[in-house]
Amino acid sequence: MAKKYTIAVIPGDGIGKEVTPWAQKALEKADPKVLDEIDTLEQEYDRVCEKHADLWDKVDEAYFNLPDDYDFDNYDIRSLSFLSDAEKDALIADYNRLTEIDSRLCELYNSIWGNTGCESGICPF
Numbered sequence: 001m002a003k004k005y006t007i008a009v010i011p012g013d014g015i016g017k018e019v020t021p022w023a024q025k026a027l028e029k030a031d032p033k034v035l036d037e038i039d040t041l042e043q044e045y046d047r048v049c050e051k052h053a054d055l056w057d058k059v060d061e062a063y064f065n066l067p068d069d070y071d072f073d074n075y076d077i078r079s080l081s082f083l084s085d086a087e088k089d090a091l092i093a094d095y096n097r098l099t100e101i102d103s104r105l106c107e108l109y110n111s112i113w114g115n116t117g118c119e120s121g122i123c124p125f
Contacts (some may be wrong), residue, residue: 001076030112038108045101055087108121 007027009020027035049056062080077083077091 024113026103034108038105041101041105041108045098045105048097048101052087052090052094055083055091058082059091
């Protein structure tokens, strides 16, 4: 059985009276199964992120401490010497799963909202 959602609509900066009615109509017409799948995938995304949050924090710290002229085209988790091979494998597996989830979420968001800009490979939601 599909979950029932109660959504509060609060227009905000840049999301005013011209956008809110369109968004409400799109959600009202959305297939409840699609909304359930989105909810499930978003929860999984959060779980994957939290599973190794301490390692991701280390990566973030290393990333932000790189010199301004660093070649980010060659930035790779495997190049981080402060992580063990097992930690690197875990983060790469997490990254791959997050990419899969993100891709599916983009498909689902596009089914509700139309072209969301997900074609770039990075979901804007």
